[in-house]
Amino acid sequence: MKVVLQRVLSGKVIVAGEVVGEIGQGIVVLVGFEKGDINSYIDKMADKIINLRIFEDATGKMNLSLKDVNGALLIVPNFTLAADCRKGRRPSFQSSEDPEKAEEMFKKFVEKCKEFGVEVQTGIFGADMKVHIVNDGPVTFILNSKDFS
Secondary structure (H helix, E strand, O other): OEEEEEEEEEEEEEEOOEEEEEEOOEEEEEEEOEOOOOHHHHHHHHHHHHHOOOEEOOOOOEEEOOOOOOOEEEEEEOHHHHOEOOOOOOOEOOOEOOHHHHHHHHHHHHHHHHOOOOEEEEOOOOOOEEEEEEEEEEEEEEEEHHHHO
C-alpha cells in the first residue's frame, strides 16, 4: 500500500464533468494497493494519516494533526502508485493489486478513515478522474505500508 499525502487548502475530484468529492483545508490522499497488502496495513495507514502532525501551529511548526485543525480527507484511488519504473521506459504494473481486490481494500480504507470522525470525501475507483489540488506549502509526504513491518 503506497500513499501520497498532500496538505491542501482545497481539493476536488471531477468525473465526467461532475464534482464527486470536494474538501476545503485538509489532506488529499492518493492511494495505491500492491499484491501482498493485508488489512492490517489499512488500519495502520489510516491511523498514521489522521494523526500525522503536518499542519502548522501558532509558531509555524508542524505540530497539529488533521483532527486538530478540523480538516477533511479527500481519498483518491491511484493504481499507478504501484508502478515499477526501474527498468525501461514503460512502467510495469505487475505488482499492482488485482482491480477487484484493490477496490475492496479501497472501500475498507475509506471506512477506516471515517471511523476517526473526520469528514471523508472520495474519488471513484476505476473512473477517469480530474483531480484539482491547491497544495499548501507545498507539503507532500510519501508513505509505504512496507515501512510499518
